[in-house]
Amino acid sequence: MQSFPAVDPIPLPAPIWLLKLLHIVTLALHFVAVEMLLGGLLLAVLLSLFRHSPASLVTARALARRLTVVMTFVINLAVPPLLFAQVLYGRALYTSSVLIGIYWISIIGLLTLTYWLLYRFTARLEAGKSAWWVGLSAWLLAGGIARLLSTNMTLMLRPEVWRQMYSASAMGAYLPTGDPTLTPRWLMMLAGGLFIGGLWLVYLAGRSTFTAEEKRFLAPLGGKVAAVFGIVYLAAGLWAAGVQPEIVKTGLRTDALYKFAGFAGYSWLVLVALAVLVAAVAGFAKLSAGALGLFSWAGVLLAVLIEITLVVYRDGVRDLTLLAKGYNVWDRAVETNWWVVGLFLALFVGGVGVIGWLVSVVARARKVMEDAA
């Protein structure tokens, strides 16, 4: 019997390739923000707990202040991919969301609590109070949210277990078991947090608001953390790819459409290796101010490209897994309303322009030294 609910008779209002493109771009940006949150927060907690030098406290405070802003990006950059994913994969995603309903809806509460704890963490650090346990609680909650998201995004690919889960509980009170791809996917995001978090410290080392002494602390620490966890991230990624079903692996190598996703997977490998190299140089070599500036921006560029290639690869894995189970994402009626698409794109570009302008205002603002605030 067909497990997927009947297709919605209303046609899609825009071409599938456009919806997929927008999904990939916005999800990659969501992942950059998620990794900054997961990694930056854990680093700030550890730096505030083990205060080796004044610079470690300054760094913890600098990260914490930025994390509340990062959280706004985590959330705002999460809504568009959620909407695009629901449009493209609704019959699978809505079903899995209902099956784990209690946990899925709990994300709203968990997220609110995490956000509040982030503000408390920052305020306690600013006031010179012990804050690590508050930050650690926020990190555990954020890691829990990540686990629930990985759970749903993998459950949506397993229609074969839906009936049995629904028979066990129609309340959405059980979490699925027995999926070999879930844990490596989740661990990959956690390790990726420390990897991107390390690159973030290298980036901060290139900023003029830190003193020379603080920069001498930031670059080696960030470089070493990123180099070590870049390797862990790579290993978790290979693990997640290795446990995919054979039909998906073959599709990524041979399917005319999805060979590109397979290529993105290889590109991801090369980019992570390159970023580990950049991080190791920043971590172990004494760089001049000019070289440090260059390395800090190289880290930013690599981080964004790594998330884009990851999302393209992941998209191929999802489509091929669903295709093997009878769900073809391209098989939908489309009735494009070009006026609406045009208006959407104009607003999208306008929105990006406004964000660019805001960033430029912040960049031109009078600089306050981190340790003075």
Ligand code: HEM
């Ligand atoms: C602390 C907050 C959050 C964290 C740590 C987080 C983490 C993650 C992680 C780890 C994944 C990848 C899961 C996987 O594929 O294995 C993910 C995907 C996703 N997240 Fe978030 N997330 C957060 C908040 C949100 C919020 C608030 C929303 C919705 C408004 C959201 C929407 C999504 C969507 C839609 C995807 C997957 C989209 C797709 O596969 O097409 N996230 N997130």
